[in-house]
């Protein structure tokens with residue numbers, strides 16, 4: 001999985017064999033220049049989803065529901081998810097733990113495929129006190145496993161897990177029967193995701209520990225993305241230096 005926000009990059013992802021394109025609300029940071037994902041609107045996500053879908057013929061497209069577009073109630077979430085599917089997404093992603101399970105059940109029983117997002121949840125950055133590694137204590141890791149189980153029992157067919165110790169990423173992947181896509185969660189996850197701009201070394205300041213610049217020593221964006229796909233598939237990314 002890799003994020004993309006427009007038709008050209010989506011087409012490149014398709015060409016190099018990225019299985020899943022995430023239209024992430026990270027667009028608020030890398031496209032719009034905000035300090036967090038919180039200002040992103042559902043309309044922004046829908047616009048970029050349409051752009052990505054227009055450039056894609058093979059990859060599955062997941063639309064990230066924006067902050068405020070699903071938390072209030074299952075009905076609100078359903079309306080947002082329906083708009084995302086109408087924009088061409090095949091699945092929606094929502095951040096949240098056990099509390100979100102009833103919403104996931106509401107959506108999945110009504111035909112909306114759902115990807116959960118546990119661990120570091122950037123839409124909760126202020127509640128979490130910053131972008132910090134999650135699941136570091138035994139209690140916190142146990143709570144994360146309960147979150148993952150609750151979401152999958154409610155019908156989530158994929159999970160993203162962000163910024164957790166490698167052992168927690170591995171335990172979580174073993175605990176559920178759906179693909180677990182890690183970002184800063186170690187190589188034992190079923191798959192990996194990176195923000196496109198991170199994978200190409202386009203970020204102001206110091207890169208996060210879990211990021212690798214695949215454009216280094218390559219002469220095209222296409223070869224960098226192909227290298228990302230190859231490194232995820234052969235297990236060489238993430239390496240120990242990318243893990244918590």
Ligand code: KIV
Pocket residue numbers: 003022023024025026027064160162183193194195
């Ligand atoms: O918005 C996003 O790009 C994401 C990924 C970092 C998983 O949620």
